[in-house]
Amino acid sequence: MKYQLVTKLAVAILCITSGTLVGCSETPTGAEVDGRIALDGSPVSTGVILFQDESNGTGGSAIVEDGSFSFPTPLPPGNYAVALQPPPPPAPHETKSQRVSVKFPRHLTVAATSGLKVDITPGKNSLELDVQSKK
Numbered sequence: 001m002k003y004q005l006v007t008k009l010a011v012a013i014l015c016i017t018s019g020t021l022v023g024c025s026e027t028p029t030g031a032e033v034d035g036r037i038a039l040d041g042s043p044v045s046t047g048v049i050l051f052q053d054e055s056n057g058t059g060g061s062a063i064v065e066d067g068s069f070s071f072p073t074p075l076p077p078g079n080y081a082v083a084l085q086p087p088p089p090p091a092p093h094e095t096k097s098q099r100v101s102v103k104f105p106r107h108l109t110v111a112a113t114s115g116l117k118v119d120i121t122p123g124k125n126s127l128e129l130d131v132q133s134k135k
Helices: 002-024
Strands: 031-039 046-053 059-065 068-070 078-085 116-120 123-131
Touching (some): 031 059
Antiparallel strands (some): 046 078, 059 068
């Protein structure tokens, strides 16, 4: 008798937990973002592109390689200010010849001063950005 009560309780907990987990595994709503970025007409060789939502300050970043970028996770639709940053520091095991030094004009490294803005809509967004080094 006690065994049946424990079994029923365990099944009930399992059902409730399963329903919660299924709800958590839904596909996130948002926008897929990728594209190309150039500086003064030439593809950005390497760096990080940052998107900052103008309404709430949230956003994301993606690695730029040979002028191309792709955000690894969807972004919420909205209006974003964009910035460019140098690539992350090299791993300790990399040799000096593998390290790349890239500098961007100061105004481009902060979303609020870059002057570059994009509107991200639900679904797939493929962007073509050409940034100017002069303000």
